[in-house]
Amino acid sequence: MTGPECWATVAMDTEEAVKALVLAKGLRRFMTSRPLVLVASPTLPDDVWELLQSEFDVVVRLERRWLNSGVDPHIAAKVMIWSLSKWQRVIVLSPDVMVVRGCDEIFKERNATASDYSVMVVKPSVDIWRKLVDRLVSAKGGISEDKLFTQVFGQQLGQPLGPLNDKFCTGVDLKEGLLAKNLNELAIVSFTGTHPMEILCKDEVGLVNGALESAILNLWKSNLDHGVAQKLAKLETVILSMQNEVIPPHKNFTTLNPAINLDSIPAQIPLEAMEWKRDPAGKKHRIAGVSSFGITGTDAHAIIQETPILNHATLNLKNDVKTPRPFQILTLSGKNEEALDANLTQFKEFLETTSEKLGDIAHTANLGRGQFLHRAAVVGKDTAELIEKLKNANSILRKVAPEESPKICFLFTGQGSQYPGMARELYDSNLTFKMTFDQCERVLSKGSEENVLAFVEFCKNNQIKTHILEATHAFHSRHMDPILDQYRAVAEGVCYSKPKNNITYVSGMEGRIVQESEGVHVNADYWVRHTRDSVRYSSASRELMGRGGCTLFLEVGPQPVLSALTMINSDGVEGLVDPVVCLPSIRKQEDDWSCILTTVAKLYLAGVNINWEQFDQFEPVKKITVPFYPFQNKSYWFEIPDQGPGQIHPLVGTPVSNASAMKLFQNKLELEDAEFLKDHVIGNKVIFPGAGFMVSN
Known part of the structure; x- marks a missing residue:
């Protein structure tokens, strides 16, 4: 059977495959003259595929990329139907449809309807199919608009x-x-x-x-x-x-x-x-x-x-997290400084009058608005604090971001930064942090303080600043020798992989970028040496800034110990164009959320693309209506250029060059320049006289 029209259905599991077979047999029983097309999941068993291929004229496999894309496979299958451009018209039936009589006359009716969503009539087009695929990929099958x-x-x-x-x-x-x-x-x-x-x-x-x-x-x-x-x-x-x-x-x-x-x-x-x-x-x-x-x-x-x-489903945090996020971050942007100022003003006025929750406002503004290069951000506990910050220009973080997102180097603090109660607020109010923390195992060891205290005394006598790290391990010293064999046995049981997604790893022990081509291998032997040998952080940080081209550093730890060292080591590094910026995760004696959100704000200002959807994935927030972008309206008026001395006649005007043999002229007539036109009036309207056209010709 061939022709410009066909029936189509989908089957994403064995149950639907059986229904599709019943549908196909029903259409055959009533002598359909149109081909039968099926879009089916590639995960169906082989014997089911054989049955489907024996009953349908065309069986199309759903592309595997859709199975883990977050898109409903039924939607993806129906989208694929738009790519069946060999047919001019396709009627898509749900596999649940029961055929009780001949249905081919539906193709003759232009106004065919159905009482539910069981029937879809499409005119396949590759262009439309591509647009739908792009839409599904970007939105993952969901609604991404602010409010529909x-x-x-x-x-x-x-x-x-x-x-x-x-x-x-x-x-x-x-x-x-x-x-x-x-x-x-x-x-x-x-x-x-x-x-x-x-x-x-x-x-x-x-x-x-x-x-x-x-x-x-x-x-x-x-x-x-x-x-x-x-x-x-x-x-x-x-x-x-x-x-x-x-x-x-x-x-x-x-x-x-x-x-x-x-x-x-x-x-x-x-x-x-x-x-x-x-x-x-x-x-x-x-x-x-x-x-x-x-x-x-x-x-x-x-x-x-x-x-x-x-129904904006929110996670039930009752048993997992004691309190929701106590601080909020609001980010705004504009194509220029005037637009950004207008955006800040309208959001201040909006916050002064709205009764919406601050979390919903921030979620919508961060996720649902375009991100331009002129950026601003404020962090606060409640609406009142954000209003006060928006009133004071000095309280607003703002910057012009670069066109390309910068590289970020993550600094892992290590020993010496821990303190009692560190990150407690994050643990109590963030499910991701809590789950990750609970999965960690803590290992304790002992070390001598005698040599450390003697060295501190030596530094004081020589006017050298010192700081004793409150470490629980005697890493990078001979005090680790007794456990190295046991440590090696544990390290050899770990499966090591190369860094993914173009991530560059810089070793503090080697003082350089880890590359196997240069003889550096991350294995059990490496981690044993890392535990025992000294740290070359100065060389490592300079390698990052010089060879690695990094100027934006984010320290992952309870106290930014390495940030100060990084700033000191940036002096004298050749090739640095942008200033070095070091940002903390949290700080001792500072509110966890205030610190981490301020860092997020500064990353946003620096041009980093923040995934706001994942940022709020465990927060009870939803999209609402907030102020839209403040367009900078401008008036455009077409100005006719002065024709100059090239006029050959007040009515004819100026010659216009063109590729044809025709002589063209252009002219602009103003009553002030041709006052004789004022005499040719009908009623109260000045009419161009017919004699003028004769002169022009």
Whole structure:
């Protein structure tokens, strides 16, 4: 069987494969003349694949990349159908559909509908398929917009080449495909309202066909006259009506066109505001049709449906984390300093008046807004603190970030930085930190203090600053010799791997970048030497800044011990262009969250791309409506250049060079320059005289 049309279905597991086989046999039993196409999971057993291939004309394997992508495989399978461009039209059936009679006549009907989401009619296109794939990859099958009020259920552009019902389809054979649906829940239809042809007529429009009890007509021209953006205004009216649960009245409507019979549709025109409530149970959906009939003959139609009620699932932290994050970070950006200032101002004003939770505000602003190079950030405990910081320019962290994200070097502090109660607040309020910490094992050992104290006394006598590290191990000394054999036995039981994702490892013991090509191997012997031998941190940090090109350092530890050493070692390093910046994770005697969020803010200002979605993955936050980007509106006016002395006549103007044999002239006439034109007036309008055209010719 061949042809431009086909049936299609999906099967993502064995149960669906059985249903797909039943569907295929049902279509065959009623003598379908169209090919049967299946998109199936590559994980199906071989014997199931053989059955499917024997029953379907074409079996397409779902690409394995979708299985672990976070995208619903059913969605990915339906997206793949758009790549089946050898067919002009595909009707996709759910494998749950039971065939009880011949169905091929559906292909003849342009207005085919279904009572649920079991049927989808598409016109395959490789371009559309690629766009959908990109969309799914970027959003991982989820909703990434700040807040969706509606969803486009279908759209169509057409020319008036046939009766009206050929132009306004219920929802099949559209340009990008549309889930067909029974539209008996249609509540509002938005039109211009100029001509009776625009009004839904029961006998002419396939949209109603007796399935619609009543429609509410929103005839836009009675509220706003013709305009360039009128089509968008109609769409915006529908969105706002759904958002505010009210249909606006027609203030300027007085007399109905006698050619329109509302009772025969049936329909009504609201003269007062009407409630349009969402169904609390979510079983019925508000749907609106938006149509635009252009004077040039192009007609545009769209069906808009409200979005489903989104239940923002939050993790139950009751048993795992005692308190949520006590501090919040708010990041803002702009394309220039003026835009950034305006953004800061509007968020300050928003915080002063809103009752929204600060966590939701910060989550939406950080995750849901574009990140431009002119950046600012503030950290605070509550809304009041953020307002005060936004009022004071000195309390706002701001910087112009580089165009490329910088390299980050992580400094691992090691011994000497620990103290009682370190990172306790993070442990109590962050599930990721708590889980990681609980998995760690602590190993204790002893060492002599006699030589250390003697060395400290020597330094004091020679005016050398010292600091005794409160270490529990005598690392990098002969005191570790008794445990080296036991330590080696443990180290040899570990499986070592090379650094991934282009990560460069710099050894503090070797004082250089670890590369096997230079004879440095990270194995059991390396870690034994690392435990016993001295540290060459000065050489290692200079290697990072010089050869590694790193100037941004983030110290991972309870106290930034290595940061000061890194700053000192940066003196005299050749080739450094940018200043060296060292940032702590947390500090002793400083609030954990305030410190770590301030560091996150400075990383953001430095141009680091923060994954805000993962940053808030265990926080009870959701997206809300916050101020949008403050566009810097500018007026653009086309200025006609001065034609200069090249005019050959006040009316003819200046010659214009062109590639043809035709002589062209351009001119700009102003009444001040050609006062004789003021005499040629009809009514109160100056009219260019016909004799002037004769002169021009």
